[in-house]
Amino acid sequence: KGASIGWHSDDNRPYLKQRDYVAVCYLNSYGVEFGGGLFHFQDGEPATFVSMAGDALIYTADSRNIHSVDEITHGERLTLTLGFTRDKSHDEDCKLISFLTKIPFNINTSSKDYLPMPASQNMYWFPPEQSTTYKSGLDIRYARLHVLGYQPYSTNASDVHSPRDFSDIILEPLRVVRGNDLFDYEFANILHLLQVPSHFRF
Incomplete structure (x- = not known):
């Protein structure tokens, strides 16, 4: 409750520059386990994503997909975030x-x-x-x-x-x-x- 994040890209720090793609997997549902916490894209469609448990958003980590997350008003929003790279030097x-x-x-x-x-x-x-x-x-x-x-x-x-x-x-x-x-x-x-x-x- 109370957490939020403003407009940003997911490669916006020097230690994140290897990220090419990001997947956000939702582990619980908007309107059921939590309120607020909606995901918004600055450009493109959908402008707002209303999540259900099991949904996944996949997008490029760069400035083509600037996004934000609204303040969580109640409950707890649970996600699993995965970063993907094409840079072999970061291969695990x-x-x-x-x-x-x-x-x-x-x-x-x-x-x-x-x-x-x-x-x-x-x-x-x-x-x-x-x-x-x-x-x-x-x-x-x-x-x-x-x-x-x-x-x-x-x-x-x-x-x-x-x-x-x-x-x-x-x-x-x-x-x-x-x-x-x-x-x-x-x-x-x-x-x-x-x-x-x-x-x-x-």
Whole structure:
């Protein structure tokens, strides 16, 4: 309550100049969990964005998208803001992969100090006509590997896993298959594998 921000661009500080795009993801709804706090663009449409939980605004971070946020009159406005860059010098992938490969992967520990943590089992895309029934869907973790031309291969099993049982191997060590080629590199688990950039050569 009482918070607001005037007209600005999201690259308006020297330490933010690497930002090319910004996404603001709304975690709660205007008029339900909070009042005020409306997002306004200085130019273009929509001039004012009335948010609902699950909405996302994506825009360039530069002066083409000057914006402001009204004062919050009651409640709490919750957002997740993500910055994206095309400047490779700010790429975090190498640092993250290096960090993840140095951490012990003990899936039986209850400690919060171990990474990566299990991902949600609700990472599915459902065709619009099935979105209300949720009877079948495509696991988006599997989809990403498939788009890159790979299939997961669990080192604890004798066959390549299908999308249906893909969630069963989320914390198992695994390798990848492309065509008839089984690559030697073993990943600690699927989250470790998904941190590898798409241009990685096994």
